[in-house]
Amino acid sequence: MMTKYLVLYHADVGAEEQMQQSEADAQAGMQVWMDWAQGAGAALLDFGTPVGNARRVDADGADAATTTVGGYSLVEAADADAAAALMKGHPHLRIGTIEVLESIDLPGM
Template sequence: MPRFLAVYTMKPEDVASFRSLPKAEQDAIDAAGVKKWAAWEERNASSILDRGGMVGKTTRVTKEGVVNAVNSFCGYLVIEAENADAAARLFEDHPHITVFPGDGVDVMPFVT
């Protein structure tokens, strides 16, 4: 079955906005979101090959050297599905975009 990389995205300004909320409000969102995330993973367990994880600040390596970088990637997951459409549909109700301030999940097939 085809494998897909799903990359959670979140704009830096949305992270900042979330972190500017009162701590109690952040904690309430986190508590609700973590429960829903676990339920999503349980519902889709048969499609998940690698739970991946959330990631921190980016370091970019180029021909010119190593520098700090900014992008919207904040985590990833590896799944399998019949096709790209089926893979994408798995994320329509994902807590990353329905509870947390994530702006999307980019789903792309592995081609090698």
């Protein structure tokens, strides 16, 4: 049985800032991500997107927040070790870290 995992990309530089580069550098950067995605194959359920403009929400409302999360992906693997192994050689590791979180099935859902 395969399990879904949420992949969070952490970096000290936000996604908006990372994307402010020349067109040639942006294309080269995107190509290494596409190469990783091709290597991940069917295990990559959702390539995801960069994220920004964080808001922290609590019972009193919402306020601007800071976060190191710059994007996400969704993968599927047999276990947590296999999900983590999919991140080997990931281009994001050049600038930050990757967190892999197991999706837990809810009973009756």
